[in-house]
Amino acid sequence: MKTSLSFIARRAFAWIAMFIVLLIFWTSILGFRATWPLFAGALLVVIFVITTSTSHLRRIRLIAGNADASTLANRQRRQIEMPFEADEAFGIVNATIRELPRATEIESARDSLQIRAKVQRVDAYGAAVPLLEQMSKTFGMQRDLVFISVTPREGSCSVTVICEPENGAWSDLFVVDDGVNLENAEAITRAISRRIAERRRNEQASTKETVTEKELAVAKLGLLHAQVEPHFLYNTLGSAKYLIKSDPVRAEEMLDNLILYLRHSLPRTDDSLSTIAEELERARAYLDILQIRMGARLRTQIAVPDALKSVPFPTMMLQTLVENSIKHGLEPKTGGGTIWILARPNEHGVAVTVADDGRGFSTETAGTGIGLKNVRERLRLAYGGEASFNIVANFPAGIAATITVPAAGPKSDPKEVNHE
Helix, strand or coil: HHHHHHHHHHHHHHHHHHHHHHHHHHHHHHHCCCCHHHHHHHHHHHHHHHHHHHHHHHHHHHHCCCEEEEEHCCEEEEEEEEEHHHHHHHHHHHHHHHHCEEEEEEEEEECCCCCEEECCCCCCCCCCCCCHHHHHHHHCCEEEEEEEEEEEEEEEEEEEEEECCCCCHHHHHHCCCCCCHHHHHHHHHHHHEEEEHHHHHHHHHHHHHHHHHHHHHHHHHHHHHHHHHHHHHHHHHHHHHHHHHCHHHHHHHHHHHHHHHHHHCCCCCCCCCCCHHHHHHHHHHHHHHHHHHHHHHEEEEECEEEHCCEEECCCCCCHHHHHHHHHHHHHHCCCCEEEEEEEEEECCCCEEEEEECCCCEEEEEECCCHHHHHHHHHHHHHCCCCCCCEEEECCCCCCEEEECCCCCCCCCCHHHHCCC
């Protein structure tokens, strides 16, 4: 109550002071006498001050819920902390101002991180009271100004919002803005807060989706580790049983390779990367088993430099390519063929190729494509756009599948993903 009375008294004093100055000018300078119409005009001014001040006070209470020195002022200032880099924060603020109702003449400077705009005012009561409307036009209270600056900080920024009438500060003693600039400041603050919250929700949703995708990839990998095709086991054990009688040495060699293969195929406790050396050892065990079974129909050539064997490589991915070459390329071919495993450095990292001279692309040998699809999906989840997978026809026959990964491994290891 004290603040409200002080506000009305301050405005009344300003108007009375202006009236006294006009009265002195009227009587002393111009030489006219003070007449009753002059004093009647002074009474109307007092009524005008009380009316507009009361309307302003009531509207401020409706908007802000309370009337104090900060909410009653025609000029409003807000300080907003944003958890974004300056460029991103500037984009959010710029979009907010451009959606502000009645905003015109918007000027934004990204280099200086400043935005200026003019907002056409809609008088809260002027249309209903012609005298108030005329007074507003007389003092130039037709538009309001919005000035916003972004101050960069380490990992965040501070946004300063200033809303004020277009005319000078002297007019605040005589004319009120009926809370228009308070509305503008609150609207800008709400809009920025909403955009920040929306950005956070999108980030959380994206993070949750990524975690879900990686958890799904881990589950698929666990199944891939755990599954060893039944017919491969049956055929290998059947061959070993036959060789025990006819060639015990080769039977023992086959069982040793099977044990080595199964040991490497056991699921891990996490989705940490393997190395080219470990994956090559698993592939060798698999090929040695098939070499005993297929005999001269299978030939292998492996060229992997020692310097590349320590490079991180996705688990079971090389094995998938080798199995595809055998199953769809060489086994269906009457005379068998050769499988190559090659590794070489390139400008993108390390390229690992599995090639064969088997049946190649044909409807007779085509599988479901699930294995190759899983290869692409796992590469995307582990490396983003830093890894690639290509499969092309080999010359003169067969196919060549190449996986290219960064030599240093992915930027964020899959085992660091939070699975809570």
